[in-house]
Amino acid sequence: xxxxxxxxxxxxxxxxxxxxxxxxxxxxxxxxxxxxxxxxxxxxxxxxxxxxxxxxxxxxxxxxxxxxxxxxxxxxxxxxxxxxxxxxxxxxxxxxxxxxxxxxxxxxxxxxxxxxxxxxxxxxxxxxxxxxxxxxxxxxxxxxxxxxxxxxxxxxxxxxxxxxxxxxxxxxxxxxxxxxxxxxxxxxxxxxxxxxxxxxxxxxxxxxxxxxxxxxxxxxxxxxxxxxxxxxxxxxxxxxxxxxxxxxxxxxxxxxxxxxxxxxxxxxxxxxxxxxxxxxxxxxxxxxxxxxxxxxxxxxxxxxxxxxxxxxxxxxxxxxxxxxxxxxxxxxxxxxxxxxxxxxxxxxxxxxxxxxxxxxxxxxxxxxxxxxxxxxxxxxxxxxxxxxxxxxxxxxxxxxxxxxxxxxxxxxxxxxxxxxxxxxxxxxxxxxxxxxxxxxxxxxxxxxxxxxxxxxxxxxxxxxxxxxxxxxxxxxxxxxxxxxxxxxxxxxxxxxxxxxxxxxxxxxxxxxxxxxxxxxxxxxxxxxxxxxxxxxxxxxxxxxxxxxxxxxxxxxxxxxxxxxxxxxxxxxxxxxxxxxxxx
Amino acid sequence: xxxxxxxxxxxxxxxxxxxxxxxxxxxxxxxxxxxxxxxxxxxxxxxxxxxxxxxxxxxxxxxxxxxxxxxxxxxxxxxxxxxxxxxxxxxxxxxxxxxxxxxxxxxxxxxxxxxxxxxxxxxxxxxxxxxxxxxxxxxxxxxxxxxxxxxx
Ligand code: SF4
Ligand code: SF4
Ligand code: SF4
Numbered sequence: 050x051x052x053x054x055x056x057x058x059x060x061x062x063x064x065x066x067x068x069x070x071x072x073x074x075x076x077x078x079x080x081x082x083x084x085x086x087x088x089x090x091x092x093x094x095x096x097x098x099x100x101x102x103x104x105x106x107x108x109x110x111x112x113x114x115x116x117x118x119x120x121x122x123x124x125x126x127x128x129x130x131x132x133x134x135x136x137x138x139x140x141x142x143x144x145x146x147x148x149x150x151x152x153x154x155x156x157x158x159x160x161x162x163x164x165x166x167x168x169x170x171x172x173x174x175x176x177x178x179x180x181x182x183x184x185x186x187x188x189x190x191x192x193x194x195x196x197x198x199x200x201x202x203x204x205x206x207x208x209x210x211x212x213x214x215x216x217x218x219x220x221x222x223x224x225x226x227x228x229x230x231x232x233x234x235x236x237x238x239x240x241x242x243x244x245x246x247x248x249x250x251x252x253x254x255x256x257x258x259x260x261x262x263x264x265x266x267x268x269x270x271x272x273x274x275x276x277x278x279x280x281x282x283x284x285x286x287x288x289x290x291x292x293x294x295x296x297x298x299x300x301x302x303x304x305x306x307x308x309x310x311x312x313x314x315x316x317x318x319x320x321x322x323x324x325x326x327x328x329x330x331x332x333x334x335x336x337x338x339x340x341x342x343x344x345x346x347x348x349x350x351x352x353x354x355x356x357x358x359x360x361x362x363x364x365x366x367x368x369x370x371x372x373x374x375x376x377x378x379x380x381x382x383x384x385x386x387x388x389x390x391x392x393x394x395x396x397x398x399x400x401x402x403x404x405x406x407x408x409x410x411x412x413x414x415x416x417x418x419x420x421x422x423x424x425x426x427x428x429x430x431x432x433x434x435x436x437x438x439x440x441x442x443x444x445x446x447x448x449x450x451x452x453x454x455x456x457x458x459x460x461x462x463x464x465x466x467x468x469x470x471x472x473x474x475x476x477x478x479x480x481x482x483x484x485x486x487x488x489x490x491x492x493x494x495x496x497x498x499x500x501x502x503x504x505x506x507x508x509x510x511x512x513x514x515x516x517x518x519x520x521x522x523x524x525x526x527x528x529x530x531x532x533x534x535x536x537x538x539x540x541x542x543x544x545x546x547x548x549x550x551x552x553x554x555x556x557x558x559x560x561x562x563x564x565x566x567x568x569x570x571x572x573x574x575x576x577x578x579x580x581x582x583x584x585x586x587x588x589x590x591x592x593x594x595x596x597x598x599x600x601x602x603x604x605x606x607x608x609x610x611x612x613x614x615x616x617x618x619x620x621x622x623x624x625x626x627x628x629x630x631x632x
Numbered sequence: 633x634x635x636x637x638x639x640x641x642x643x644x645x646x647x648x649x650x651x652x653x654x655x656x657x658x659x660x661x662x663x664x665x666x667x668x669x670x671x672x673x674x675x676x677x678x679x680x681x682x683x684x685x686x687x688x689x690x691x692x693x694x695x696x697x698x699x700x701x702x703x704x705x706x707x708x709x710x711x712x713x714x715x716x717x718x719x720x721x722x723x724x725x726x727x728x729x730x731x732x733x734x735x736x737x738x739x740x741x742x743x744x745x746x747x748x749x750x751x752x753x754x755x756x757x758x759x760x761x762x763x764x765x766x767x768x769x770x771x772x773x774x775x776x777x778x779x780x781x782x783x784x
Binding site for chain 2: 114115116117142145148149189192193196202203204226227228253254255256257258261262264265268272276330331332333334335336337338340344362
């Protein structure tokens with residue numbers, strides 16, 4: 050079975066066809082490299098992100114289904130949040146399911162008139178009526194129903210939206226296998242605009258390699274590297290939430306809308322404490338030994354029955370702990386878990402939701418918005434109940450204020466004021482690192498405005514440890530190099546946690562072993578990485594992005610980082626340098 | 633923390649049927665659903681994916697509730713064997729069956745007969761995938777959920 054088959058689905062006409070596109074995969078590997086080409090082909094200029102013309106593209110790569118931690122799917126679309134490039138990665142079983150269904154990529158276009166969900170079984174595609182599950186309160190229930198309706202449990206992926214996606218909240222997520230997400234940049238809203246409630250995909254195609262003997266040997270080597278890596282221990286035992294305490298101690302944990310960089314009682318919401326008191330289960334993406342997904346058990350007493358508890362499993366990670374915990378002053382463990390659960394139930398991106406609520410709380414405190422706008426809801430740091438209600442209202446949008454919050458923090462601040470403390474980067478809400486200039490340069494210059502684009506936070510952390518000072522130019526160069534290489538990793542597609550395993554040599558060897566391209570060299574890989582990054586930025590420029598328009602939120606230069614107070618001038622220079630490299 | 637002892641491909645167990653053990657589930661609560669066992673099973677034939685896998689890990693109604701491993705339990709008196717019209721399935725010494733692919737006509741009756749739903753189907757070969765208890769997958773389970781036991 051080959052990777053180069055692309056499944057095109059048109060929801061308006063309820064038709065589909067398959068095209069073989071070996072050119073695309075040969076040149077751009079797969080994943081993000083192929084997805085950006087497809088986006089450039091399929092998304093008309095200045096398309097409405099919520100219109101039928103906005104395509105949803107899923108892509109996997111040549112290592113998918115073959116090697117450990119080649120476990121992610123890349124989704125691309127035009128983002129309703131930023132009005133520009135939308136890209137999000139998710140694991141679960143999505144990647145292997147797409148590949149075993151016989152595809153390297155899937156393109157979904159059009160809009161259905163009535164709610165629909167797609168069931169893809171290899172070469173068969175069914176458009177199933179979803180009117181019965183449209184409007185269901187909880188994204189969990191939707192998963193439960195589809196699990197019963199469709200077959201091949203264990204081989205399939207089920208991607209679905211919650212109410213937030215149906216109501217087209219600009220940062221609605223797509224939930225995959227319950228605890229993974231296409232979280233950022235609003236893919237859920239794009240699903241909702243197409244009346245697409247869910248997609249399930251499965252297949253049983255074999256994935257052949259050129260050299261089976263060498264494949265088995267290399268597989269063992271890669272797996273050995275993976276299980277021996279530090280990442281394995283760190284992310285298995287405690288998970289990404291092991292970052293809470295170190296960042297708090299470093300004074301880099303954004304708290305109370307980044308008025309502070311550490312918070313009292315941080316140990317309550319630390320990975321260590323959550324593991325000790327609440328950890329109920331660890332789960333993994335398909336083909337990943339790490340099992341970084343941590344589920345907490347939340348026990349809530351039933352009011353009408355003594356000694357009886359409702360037990361809910363709540364996924365936790367560093368990012369939701371930051372955005373819904375420290376940012377909102379919510380350090381009571383149960384309250385934090387309840388808020389995370391609400392966000393999951395509604396199907397929202399946790400980071401954006403937290404940052405929006407943090408802005409709203411400060412705006413309320415400062416009197417920019419009053420109880421008239423909030424409809425009587427008193428937004429107060431640490432008040433979990435109020436925040437849960439606010440989340441529900443962001444989804445139901447009972448008035449203009451909540452519908453504005455549903456468009457993201459930048460839209461909210463441009464309407465009600467408070468832009469200085471609206472933590473928006475290129476239209477997307479801030480990830481959880483106030484480590485120094487490199488982190489913020491990542492948020493500003495990264496193609497997705499995500500901390501994962503070029504991981505400046507980790508550069509800051511190293512610099513804080515060693516006392517190194519870097520110039521804007523040096524930072525820009527390092528970020529550019531990192532972001533370019535990450536294009537290669539997300540074209541393969543491997544999980545970024547495995548970047549220490551998939552070093553250039555290993556990547557080359559694996560591509561040769563599977564028969565992708567026997568002559569591929571490191572120069573080729575590096576070139577493809579840079580080209581992919583440039584293509585993404587070409588798409589952004591086409592859609593009206595200019596780095597000159599990037600706003601630097603005042604708050605980030607007011608609150609000290611571990612590397613001192615940041616200067617706007619310094620950051621501007623970094624931006625200039627970065628975009629010079631892109632030319 | 634797990635210890636992963638990697639398997640040195642032993643020809644006899646790859647072919648199946650010569651090891652006198654049987655695959656068992658040791659502690660399902662430790663399963664994280666990584667499916668490394670499923671990938672390992674197909675890799676016996678040098679390929680990726682699950683097309684040749686005789687083991688399946690699925691959630692029990694959502695990953696929050698945990699997983700179940702579906703695989704042949706090496707019945708001493710295998711129902712699948714009894715329904716096979718061409719005698720393509722024969723009894724292993726340690727229980728369970730071995731398939732003689734040249735006799736199999738791909739009727740799929742064994743699939744229906746297995747009470748555990750542990751007979752899977754290879755669509756491309758149009759033949760069943762039934763565990764031969766070789767133990768290859770055991771070496772790839774990072775959490776010691778599955779193991780190879782002596783015959784009953
Ligand atoms: S396949 Fe099923 S019936 Fe046949 S031996 Fe295994 S468990 Fe028993
Ligand atoms: S014991 Fe062998 S045949 Fe059975 S599931 Fe494991 S690898 Fe597959
Ligand atoms: S390899 Fe082990 S932990 Fe992973 S799915 Fe199989 S039995 Fe479960």
